[in-house]
Amino acid sequence: MIIAAIVLGSLAFLFLGFEMLIVLGIPGILTKEFFYSTIPNIIYGQRIVGGINHSTLLAIPFFIFAAEIMSKGSIARYLTQMVGAFLGHRRGGMGLTTVATAAAFGSVSGSAPATVAALGGIVYPELKRQGYSDKFSLGLIVSSAEVALLIPPSITLIIYAWLTGTSVASLFAAGLVVGVFLSAVFCLYVLFYAFRNDIKGDPRMPWRERAKVMQRGLWALGLPVVMLGGIYTGVFTPTEAAAVSVVYALLVEMVVYRHMGVRDVVRVATGAAITTGTIFVLLAMGSIVAYFITLAQLPTLVIDFLAAIDANWVVFLLIVNLLFLVAGMFIDPNSTMLILVPALYPVAVSFGIDPVHFGIIVTLNTCIGMITPPFGLDIFVAASTLGESVVKIIRGITPFIIVNLIALVIISYLPDISMFLPRLLAP
């Protein structure tokens, strides 16, 4: 009864235009006051800070900062010009490029929100210029970033491995296949969209001009080269690579291209700090309600419910999907894993679901949870970094959610997709 009132109240606040930080904070406080009143109120202080005091989150402000430098300066323009020079004349070329870049970038950053933040500002104007609708472009950017959690390296898969004792290498192999599969599904959707809406490419560029574009953009091209090279040769971790990319972008914009001065740097740094703040405050406020959901041992209640209805594995996976979609609304992906996997994993095993397959299913669920309305971290990142309204993004993302759900059903009920590569690699 009280819970229903709290949920309905927050939804009312949401649609009345309350700032999301209020919408997320008040239900947490009310839940505590009604059900956990004996816990000292200083818990709010601990949870709000605890919601963002994670090393793995550091990559996000770094990538936001790097992306804002690149789009205020010239690196972003040169990079898209280079891509355009080779793929711009193909139908759907820019859309396919978005999917491919998100997969490549997401694989190293390991963070879907960081991927949205870093790529969104670069590809969004290009997509619109080529005639993709705003909504389609937003949906494409937000959803193609989600493979960051699947394509290795992935901290989300590592956390799952630790929780369940599953092989990281097998999970990475499965994640690679499923991540690529998902990207391929998005590509198909892009082609379908491009043909149906008759999106014309740019005129084909002659090789001489292509060479000119490449030469002009050489320093810009250095950015992904330095990042990927540094990570794969073990010079730095993905988080550190994010910081290095900021310094590289600053040096190139200030010293080589001279398109930015000290004042510009300060302005961009402030802007990036505010963008980070508007996103992270949601993680911080959301962690209050997440904490009390944990204390209520909600996942255990679900297990009891499963036992009571004597569910089979099809129903079980369905319920897993639903749980993650709801949790992904207001909890970050790694915390979602920590809260739900310990309770669900033994049940999955008892249904004979392979641990690797189950890991991929829950990770994909977590990805989808981050893009489903009303609360989805990636939606808010896009809103804040691209300056678009939440409602517009949600409208744009809806068809992609359907595409995602179809992919989820295929992955869930055709275990061979997840399992063939791990089986091949197993000794």
Place this chain on the structure above:
Amino acid sequence: MATNPDSGLAKALGLLASFERIALAILMLAMVGLTVMGVAVREIVPAYARNVSWVDEGARYIMVWMVFLSLGLALAEGRQIAMTSFLEKMSPKVQLWVGRFIDLSGLALSLYIAWYGFEMAQNVARTGQFSPTLRIPAAIIYYALPAGFLLLALRYGLSLFGLIDRRANAGAAH
């Protein structure tokens, strides 16, 4: 609706915003600088790597402070995330009253969090807890809450009394 730009209040707010902007830029650049310095030391003079083992913790502390210090400025610039599409379709009168209701809730919530955040910080300070690698008082991270949420409360309060028009600024910020 908003105050005359020449008034003392407007000047004071402008000054505050300038301080906030500069502080945020410094924190952001420091976070990047520290992390890159950590990589550089590890790669160039590995023998000194143990002397910079506090970099990760330092960057995290800065990040937490940066996030909370940005709250007030973000609200004043109309950048806090909200779903305003439905509100915008309502009559100006409804918008005015709903807007006041939002400002009042925001003011109450930010004061509430600032208060208990401060109490949390004081409690941790009293226990003498130190951060593991930087070896600075762990309470420092919690003082970011009262600081940030008071700046947020200030903006909600000014908006409630019609002294700033935070919604008019939305979009202008981009």
Place this chain on the structure above:
Amino acid sequence: QQFTARIGHLESEQQPRHKGLVMVADLVNERTDGNVKFELFPAGQLGQAREMNEGTQLGLIEGTVSPAAFLAGFNPAVSILDVPFLYPADRAQSDEIRSGAFGDAVLASFAPLGLKAITIWPNGRKSMTSNEEIAALENFSGQSFRVMDSQVLIEQFNAVGASAIALPFGELYTALQTGVVDGQENALDTIATMKYQEVQDYLLISEHGANEDIVMFNQAWWDSLPPEYQAVIEDAFDEVRPQVEELKEAAQATALEAIRASDITINELDEAQRAAFREAMYGPSRDAYLANAGDAGQGIVDAYETAYDAVVGQ
């Protein structure tokens, strides 16, 4: 009257610490006629170790079982447990030191902090893996190892010419794979669970560090319990301690089999090498400990060295 303790900890449900806690919870529940209930929250569901320790101290939760390495910021005196080669290889001798005057001195050091530390649980011994040869003392020079945030652990590697680097646990697998760091130290079952053997070439079964867990309750909550319930809880934790160690040893043995199945090169320290490693690492690490822990630390070191000499013999 009913008492409920929310107890949070970092390990997953499959690990010995959690299994031990389940056993204690059952014993306590049974012996207090259901009047004292433990609600267990594994896997860091209630936050990171630092937050759970702080939460226990401030009464946000009632209890936690924390690795000593995560407690240095609260109580510098506890870092004695991070000092390498603190215990002899023999488990029974080790338990004699742990449960005697030395252990009591460590537990007592929590009293001024609002924390009731009731026992030390063993949680295995750390070994080392690396992508470079680590069979002997002189191999370590120039290598880099990931450690938890701890001055003592940093000194432990520094003492043998290696460097210690603090990296988040979640990034460690990839960092080992790409070579950001050469190696790491963990108990064998953690190594096997995280599959570090998939990305490392050498394992040295060194058992150089003891992973010791401090079992703690919020002092005010503890004081609210009737003395007979306090006794029940203390006894239950002591009673289960040997079983936790057995579980841990069994987990380590299973882990070692899994690791042997991979193509990692395995070496083990013999008695003479152990002595040489202790000789190199113990002194500098103890001094790093004393530099942070001050007079309280000196008292604990004295208690330790007396106990060690008495148990191991000179």
